[in-house]
Amino acid sequence: MYTIRDVSEKTGLSAHTLRYYEKEGLLSSVERTPGGFRQYTDEDLEALGLICCLKNTGMNLREIARFVHLAQEGDKTLKERVALLREHRESVIARMNEMREYLDKVTRKLEYYSEMQRAYESAGER
Amino acid sequence: MYTIRDVSEKTGLSAHTLRYYEKEGLLSSVERTPGGFRQYTDEDLEALGLICCLKNTGMNLREIARFVHLAQEGDKTLKERVALLREHRESVIARMNEMREYLDKVTRKLEYYSEMQRAYESAGER
DNA sequence: GATTGACTTAGAGTAAACTTTAAGGTTTAT
């Protein structure tokens, strides 16, 4: 069992953000101590791992919440979850290909600038 | 010479966004007709190409504006611009590597789910 | 020359994802 602070340190998400995620339905039914403090389990940590993974590949919180809700409904939503993940995967791959192209353009610009800079500096030396 | 509408169509940015970018200093001194309408040149289009490229690789508008301002100051800022682009390039590469790892995780999750789904469906057939 | 449609501005509004605040209850260490 982990406190919100433990989980914050493990995940890199702030305690504020963890509460916010719970409120938004990204994390379901976190246990509480008799005093009302959150007690996270290993399963919660694992769920957070997937949440971060989806978030960091560009899925928005609403979609993540939808995914989590499907998971709660059990095996009958497996097909839908697979479809959702597959679609997300495709969009991430597309995004990465797009970025690769843009990166090439940045690289070319950089080479052009480096060349200009060399010319400028050697002109200054004279 | 292009109208704001032409440029909107060519770049995929809305006319609103083009005006906004200009206001934020991303695009400098767009020419006007006697009546006050914007007239974009080919150089403006090229500058917008670089802006979109930087934006689509995750640079925020403030940094892009800074880059544009440096470019306006001429050759003496070449070194700084090279440094800025180089740093950006590194961060894009890091981002892509990170995404690749997250994508692998999504892929593994997807494979696991697909397997579960197959098992679930074959159980349903019985 | 009047109508229509595109353009102008300043400024308000929006969405997403936090982040902070205020007011108060709980645990732990001294």
Next chain:
DNA sequence: ATAAACCTTAAAGTTTACTCTAAGTCAATC
């Protein structure tokens, strides 16, 4: 037993990047 640290909630505030609105000006066509 009391202070310090940590937790609770609801709700307001922030940031980024737009997006829309209102009121008016300009250009092209009938």
